[in-house]
Amino acid sequence: MYIRRALTATAVGSALALAGMAAPGSAVAAAKYPGQAKCPTGDYQLCIDGGPGGFTISGKKFSGHDNAILLRNVKNVTVSGNQFTNLSGSTGYAGVHVKNSSGIVIKKNTFSNLRNGGNMHGIYLVKTSGSSITGNKFSSITGDPVRIRDGSKNNTVSGNTFTGSGQYGLFSEWGRLEKGETCGSGNIFKSNKYKSGGYGGKKISLIKWGGKGGGSTGLKLTWGNCKKASITNKGGNTKL
Numbered sequence: 739m740y741i742r743r744a745l746t747a748t749a750v751g752s753a754l755a756l757a758g759m760a761a762p763g764s765a766v767a768a769a770k771y772p773g774q775a776k777c778p779t780g781d782y783q784l785c786i787d788g789g790p791g792g793f794t795i796s797g798k799k800f801s802g803h804d805n806a807i808l809l810r811n812v813k814n815v816t817v818s819g820n821q822f823t824n825l826s827g828s829t830g831y832a833g834v835h836v837k838n839s840s841g842i843v844i845k846k847n848t849f850s851n852l853r854n855g856g857n858m859h860g861i862y863l864v865k866t867s868g869s870s871i872t873g874n875k876f877s878s879i880t881g882d883p884v885r886i887r888d889g890s891k892n893n894t895v896s897g898n899t900f901t902g903s904g905q906y907g908l909f910s911e912w913g914r915l916e917k918g919e920t921c922g923s924g925n926i927f928k929s930n931k932y933k934s935g936g937y938g939g940k941k942i943s944l945i946k947w948g949g950k951g952g953g954s955t956g957l958k959l960t961w962g963n964c965k966k967a968s969i970t971n972k973g974g975n976t977k978l
Contacts, residue, residue, distance in 0.1 A: 771795065773812055780829040782808045791815050791841070799823070804830040804854070814841040822849045822860070830854035832862035832885070842869040850877045857881035857905050863890045872897045879903035880937050882910040882946070886968070889920040896929045901978070904936030907946030911968050921948065922968035929974035945969045 773789020781804035784795070794816040800806035804827030809815055822833035833849050836842055842863075849860035859881040861871055865888050876883035876898065883903045884895050895909045904910075909927045913919040927945050936942035948964035 777808060780805060780808075780831065781827055782806065782835070784808070786810065786812050786815065788812060794818055796820060800833065801825065803827065805835055806833045808835045808837070809839055809842060810837040812839050812842075815839075816843040816845070817847060818843070818845050820847045822847060822852065824851045825858065826851075826853045828854065828856075830856065830858040832859040832881075834861045836861070836863045836866045836869070838865045840866065840868045842866060844869070844871045844874065846873045848875045849879060849883065850875075852878070853880040859883065859885045860903070861885070862887070863893060864888050865890060867891045867893065869893045871895045874898045876903045876908075877901045878937065881905055882907055882936075882942075884909045886911045886922050886925060887913050887919065888922075890922045890925065891968075892924040894926045894928070896926070898930045899978070900930065900932040902933065902935065902937060902939075904942045905940065906936075907943040908932060908936075909944070909969055910946035911948060911964075913948070915948075915964075921964035921966070923966065925969045926972050927969060927975070928972035931976050931978050933978045944975060945971050 771786055771793055773786045775785050775787040777785040783800050783803050783806050785808040788811045791812045791814040795807065796819045799821040801824045803825060806822050806825060807817065817834055825833060833852055834844055844861055852858045852860060857880050860876045860879050860883040863869065863886045867890060871884055871894070882905060883900055886893065900908050908930070911922055947968040
């Protein structure tokens with residue numbers, strides 16, 4: 739009888755583990771967020787890869803690492819009311835790094851003291867569409883506070899506050915068109931507040947995209963093939 743019960747308990751525990759749940763007394767813990775996964779190389783603190791989406795990451799402080807959050811292959815995730823501060827390192831990309839996703843809402847967060855030799859960003863959207871970045875505060879960021887790449891489209895940056903951040907623009911696009919990446923489209927910058935000057939007081943633009951309309955970013959391989967504006971300044975932006 740004892741052996742039968744032990745075997746049954748083991749089988750139940752195994753089934754729960756395979757289902758992503760923890761049996762009582764089991765060392766297997768359920769992931770806190772749907773789609774939460776082991777982070778890839780690059781020193782991230784929280785990584786979501788796939789899953790159903792439809793949840794919020796809020797009220798947390800991310801610091802002391804190269805990067806904070808990586809969202810990949812996911813829809814309809816909200817990142818709200820978090821602090822991203824003192825992030826730096828050799829592999830630093832962004833406080834929130836988004837890849838191949840859509841419907842991402844990033845609002846009312848604070849991004850401060852993000853820096854590395856490669857010009858780290860506050861938010862970095864790659865192949866990402868239909869997302870909004872609103873009501874956030876960006877300060878002391880070596881790279882551009884918001885950066886898009888590789889066909890990111892229909893994203894809106896509005897109602898944010900920018901101080902002492904950026905190398906090229908407050909909202910910029912970069913890419914490697916010679917490697918098959920594509921230009922973005924339909925991205926909007928409007929109704930933001932900002933202080934003149936980027937990181938270290940460097941003169942920067944409000945928006946920066948490839949092609950004649952956006953001017954050169956100063957990077958080696960950029961924007962000669964982007965014929966239409968990937969980012970549009972819709973106005974309503976005011977100096978602090």
